[in-house]
Amino acid sequence: MSEVESSGSTGSPLSATRRNLLKGVGAAGLTAAGGGLLAACGGSDKKKSESKQPVAGSTVTFGSNYSDPAVKTAFASLTAAATAATKVKVKINTVDHDTFQTNITSYLQGTPDDLFTWFAGYRMQYFAAQGLAEPLDDVWEKIGGNFSAAAKKLSTGLDGHQYLVPIYNYPWVVFYNKSEFAKRHYTIPTTWDEYVALAKQMKKDGIIPIAFADKDGWPALGTFDILNMRINGYDYHTKLMTHKIPWTDQGVHTVFQHWAEILPYTQTGANGRLWQDAAKALEAKQAGMMFQGTNQVAAQYVTDKADLADLDFFTFPAINPQWGQDYMDAPTDGFMLSKKAKNTDAAKAILEYIGTGPAESTYLKTDQWDVGLVNGLQVPTYDAIQKKSVQEIAKCKAVAQFMDRDSDPAMANAMIAICQKFIDDPSSSNITKLQQSAEKQAKAIYS
Structure with missing residues (x-):
């Protein structure tokens, strides 16, 4: 035993x-x-x-x-x-x-x-x-x-x-409650413009568009990763993680600019909130969506004895047509x-x-x-979330392991602090300063 x-x-x-x-x-x-x-x-x-x-x-x-x-x-x-x-x-x-x-x-x-x-x-x-x-x-x-x-x-x-x-x-994807989408006649967004439009509509409807928490530090790294792969592609992601591309590159700035565009529709006070509490907002239908791993959100539904059958997800919408929805984080x-x-x-x-x-x-x-x-592998006990996870991971041309696994641990730690500072101040001028800070630390770490 x-x-x-x-x-x-x-x-x-x-x-x-x-x-x-x-x-x-x-x-x-x-x-x-x-x-x-x-x-x-x-x-x-x-x-x-x-x-x-x-x-x-x-x-x-x-x-x-x-x-x-x-x-x-x-x-x-x-x-x-x-x-x-x-x-x-x-x-x-x-x-x-x-x-x-x-x-x-x-x-x-x-x-x-x-x-x-x-x-x-x-x-x-x-x-x-x-x-x-x-x-x-x-x-x-x-x-x-x-x-x-x-x-x-x-x-x-x-x-x-x-x-x-x-x-x-397990994949990092955008979760939602099927009953809430059906009740409010929301449709699944497949492009960035559709995603932003849906977030705006949810805010008008009086619910938090995107549940989000970053007290632990690492959840925000997933948002950076997916935006980076959607905008710049998988190869860019791997090169950035190993400092073969500088953090001051315009591609990084574009990632933060897109993130800044959706921050007004993201749950406020993220730096003081645990991800479990953000998931509870989704469970309670106080929030419409949440981008995180099935290993966290679906597991939290199970732990909380929430209605797992009502939970569903879609892959993060496309931004750059060159890459579409070809990549995702799927840590092993x-x-x-x-x-x-x-x-x-x-x-x-x-x-x-x-x-x-x-x-x-x-x-x-x-x-x-x-x-x-x-x-x-044939698993008779797979539920709808797991069956869909297998399908969506299989569609990807490549999967990343997540920033804190794909990069030097010290660099990932540095990016935790930088992302939290960005969440507090997403202005363009601050983005530039944060990029410069990231590059300075990367040079010291990777030298």
Whole structure:
């Protein structure tokens, strides 16, 4: 049986969350690590000495940021199924997701659990490059056929080794309540002009057009991302995230200008509001729309026992006809093996199970907002949100992982503060100043 401990009850130094950006890793630490990023991978392919513990009957500890009630239940189901399949006991050490991510570096450098929840792409590569994660090439030899080349790439470090077993992804989209749109005769906008016009109409009708919160800092990064990809395209996004395009570029200014156009129709006081409270405004039909991930909004409906069947979404409207609605953020989450794991063989057995269709199906029986990544996965329990998520992600020509995963953690942190300052003052003159600040910080971080 999996043992699930309540948040904060473990005494473990771990802390993590879906995001809130590695606040524990400052720019100086990142600069020091960045200079030897590839060099840090040296020796990462060496095999750890064989675990002397037998696999069956032994115990693996799992550091988890799945602290919200809904995801915590889904994760407990997954680990219970893993125990049944492998005979390995799993002890889950759950920590509040924001705290988890804030302290992730010190956690991995200290006495971490055998396994830990984390994110694909740059987030995974960063800790792999620091030598804080164990390669999983032997696990991928067994599960590789279950995943697409894209999923494997997202799980691969800078040294070419795999370090993560993915479990799901989810789209960032515009949510609304079907009953409210039907009652008010609203139509789904597919262009920017239609989106702005709908927001204006909602404001006239006495409801908040766009529910929004940014006290956590990261939600606003999603708005920047989608505007950037709609206006400038996916390649521009990836180059900007790696500072191959300067933050003072006109394309960035255009992103902020479009954002400023819809701010009058966005829920006020965003910098002092949690995203859960913004979602509640949508649930209560006080707001007409909300742009955020299904991993948050749909999960919040489930947690609050709101009418999930009334919830629907549409992809963010097109702005530049050249790109249409070709791109979106669709972050991938998964699991990693600590370099300091005490029960490596048993931990790998758990990961080998997690990387299968039955494992993803088990997780998704409880999870009503994410979608699995195994090839050809058939999940009878998928609801309308999940079925539509699969379809919309598949339509994309490329998907981004979100600014705080696609860029250097210090840069993402810098952009949190910049976006919050923009929300307080979206004037053109302030946008220019904020761009200059972003570029100055980027030069220091990426040098």
